[in-house]
Amino acid sequence: MPETTAPTTELTSQYVTQVTNDLERNVKEQERISAEIASLQEQLAAVQHDHTVLLNVQQALGVTQAPAQPAAEAESATVPSPRQKAGTVGGRKPKARTSTAAAKTAAPKEPKAKTAGTKTAAQPTLVELIRRHLLELKEPRSAADISAALDEAHPERQITTKVVRITLEGLVAKSQAERTKQGRSVFYIAPAPAATSEAEGEPQNADL
Numbered sequence: 001m002p003e004t005t006a007p008t009t010e011l012t013s014q015y016v017t018q019v020t021n022d023l024e025r026n027v028k029e030q031e032r033i034s035a036e037i038a039s040l041q042e043q044l045a046a047v048q049h050d051h052t053v054l055l056n057v058q059q060a061l062g063v064t065q066a067p068a069q070p071a072a073e074a075e076s077a078t079v080p081s082p083r084q085k086a087g088t089v090g091g092r093k094p095k096a097r098t099s100t101a102a103a104k105t106a107a108p109k110e111p112k113a114k115t116a117g118t119k120t121a122a123q124p125t126l127v128e129l130i131r132r133h134l135l136e137l138k139e140p141r142s143a144a145d146i147s148a149a150l151d152e153a154h155p156e157r158q159i160t161t162k163v164v165r166i167t168l169e170g171l172v173a174k175s176q177a178e179r180t181k182q183g184r185s186v187f188y189i190a191p192a193p194a195a196t197s198e199a200e201g202e203p204q205n206a207d208l
Helices: 002-060 068-078 080-087 093-122 126-136 143-153 161-173 193-207
Strands: 178-182 185-189
Touching: 002 126, 002 161, 126 143, 126 161, 143 161, 143 185, 161 178, 161 185
Parallel strands: none
Antiparallel strands: 178 185
16 A cells, blocks of 8 residues: 555645646746736827827818828729729729719718818817917916816816917917916907907008
8 A cells, every 4th residue: 555655645745746847837927918918008098198189180180080081081082993994894884883982982972071060160169278278368378287277177078288289389370379488477458449449450551
C-alpha cells in the first residue's frame, strides 16, 4: 500500500500545481482584457465628446449636415451600373434603367433632409442665444461665464466654452458684439445702442 500511494500523491501535487498556475494565468488574462476594455471605453467617451463639440461648432458656423448624406447615396447609386453594363454588351437601354432605379432609391431619402431642416429651424441657433444673452448683460462677461449661463438655461444643448468663444469672436467680427480686455482676460458684451444708431445713421447722411 505505501508504494501505490506515493505515486498518486505526486500526481496530485503536479495537478494542483498546474491548476494553480492556470488559474493565475487566467486571472492575469482577465485583468489584461478588463484594462483594454476600460481604455477603449475612455477612448469612445472622448470621441463622442469631440463629436458633440464639432456638431456645436458646425451649428454655430451655420453649416447644415445635409451634404454628408449624398456621398453615401452616390455610392449606392453607382454600384448597380457596372453590373448592368456587364450584362449587356452593346445596348444603351440598361443605362436608362439604372438612372431611373437610382432616382427611385434616392427619392425616399430627400424628405429626411427636409425634416431635419425643420427640426433645426424650430429651435434658436447658438448665435441667437448668445446675442440675446449679451443684450441682457449689464456688464461685460467672459466666454466661460456666458457658456455657464447658457448651459444652465439650456442643458440639452451641451454648450461648451470653446464653441461659445468661437461664436463670440464671429459676432465681434460682424460688429454684433464688443470685446474688451482686462489684463489677460477677455470679456464680451452687446454693442452700445448709441454706436449702433450712429452706424445706421451714417449711410443716410451720406445719401443726403
